[in-house]
Amino acid sequence: LHVPRLTLNTGASIPQLGFGVFLVDPGETERLVSTALELGYRHIDTAAIYGNEEGVGRAIAASGIPRDELFITTKLWNADQGTESAYAAVDASLEKLGLDYVDLYLIHWPTPRRDRYIESWHALEQIRANGKARAIGVSNFLVEHLERVLAEGGTVPAVNQIELHPALQQEDVTEFGREHGILTEAWGPLGQGKYPLFEEEPVVAAATAHGVSPAQVVLRWHLQRGIIVFPxxxxxxxxASNIDLFDFDLTPAEMTAINGLERDGRVGSHPDEVN
Ligand code: NAD
Known part of the structure; x- marks a missing residue:
């Protein structure tokens, strides 16, 4: 397995493919994360609100994999935005994960109506300075939110994790990231199973041509666009099949055909609506 690594604006590297645990039952998490680690995944994406950080932590501990070979992300929940509350939240997450630091700590949603994401960003900068997060970033930020962070915050976010799949390609936010050294991570890379992505003609055609599954085609499309994924x-x-993506290449024509599936097809919440 040769999962490529991308370089964050901190100089550290991140495996471009990981395993996400949104809606993974806390009782199932240790088993599924252990399976992922056994199959070669080294990047895990969780969040305080998922309620399964303990399971992730148990799988990490049981794996015996050296800490520096793992890349672990967790996220600050909306209700914990602020200064002291963010410090307490990261400590609680680290305790549950059984770790001294996470590789990446994200503000989960901008929650513009709370208007505390700039204050929270400064708290994350302190969390990074204290060594509790090696890199810090944001999630679900629109261009206007990123612009405020860049104008008022000192540190450029390492990543922005956003809903992204063929029906919602988020060109404006990803282009802004490219210009400013912010890597884009896709959540819901398979559209969360909420629309018939695997029946779209360009996806099916490429799957047939390469002898792979439609899901593998979509994940490969993300990777060839430089996006980080954790299905x-x-x-x-x-x-196993979601990490078996490294012995075929989509052709430029196949990439273009999948790009043609854009239709502003958000399946999750709009960032301005989440509080
Ligand atoms: P996803 O697009 O990864 O879809 C998961 C769904 O696809 C599941 O129902 C699964 O059964 C199905 N699936 C997975 N592999 C498949 C395969 N090979 N063939 C057919 N079906 C397959 O959606 P997601 O889990 O919501 O997103 C991935 C990760 O992104 C999450 O686990 C979480 O870590 C993160 N996330 C972050 C946010 C955020 O607000 N920052 C929101 C949602 C998810």
Whole structure:
């Protein structure tokens, strides 16, 4: 397995493919994360609000994999935005994960109505200075939110994690990231199974041509666009196939055909609506 690594604006590197655990039952998390680690995943994406950081932590501890070979992300929940509350939240997450530091700590949503994301960003800068997060970033930030962080915050976010899949390609936010050294991570890379992505003609055609599954085509499309992905899957077979993406290349024509599936097809919440 040769999962490529991308370089963050901190100089550290991040595996371009990981395993996400949104909606993974806390009782199932240790088993599924252990399976992912056994199959070669080294990047895990969780969040305080997922309620499964303990399970992630148990799988990490049981794996025996050296800490510096793992890349662990967790996120600051909306209700914990602020200064002291963010410090307490990262400590609680580290305790549950059984770690001294995370590789990446994100503000989960901008929650513009709370208007505390700039204050929270300064707290994350302190968390990074204290060594509790090696890199800090944001999630679900629109261009206007990123612009405020760049104008008022000292540190450029290492990543912005946003809903991104063929029906919602987020060109404006990803282009802004490219201009400013912010890597884009896709959440819901498979559209969360909420629309028939795997039946779209360009996806099916490429799957047939390469002898792979439609899900593998979509994940490969993300990787060839320079996007970081961490698909969630609940069976060993799918966890294995979602990392088996490195012995085929989509052609430029196949990439273009999939790019043609854009239709402003958001399946999750709009960032301005989440509080
Ligand atoms: P996803 O697009 O990864 O879709 C997961 C769904 O696809 C599951 O229902 C799964 O059964 C199905 N699936 C997975 N592999 C498949 C395969 N090989 N063939 C067919 N079906 C397959 O959606 P997601 O889990 O929501 O997103 C991935 C990760 O992104 C999450 O686990 C989480 O870590 C992160 N996330 C972040 C936010 C945020 O606000 N920052 C929001 C949602 C998710």
């Amino acid at each position: 969630k899957a609940s069976t060993r077979e799918r966890i």
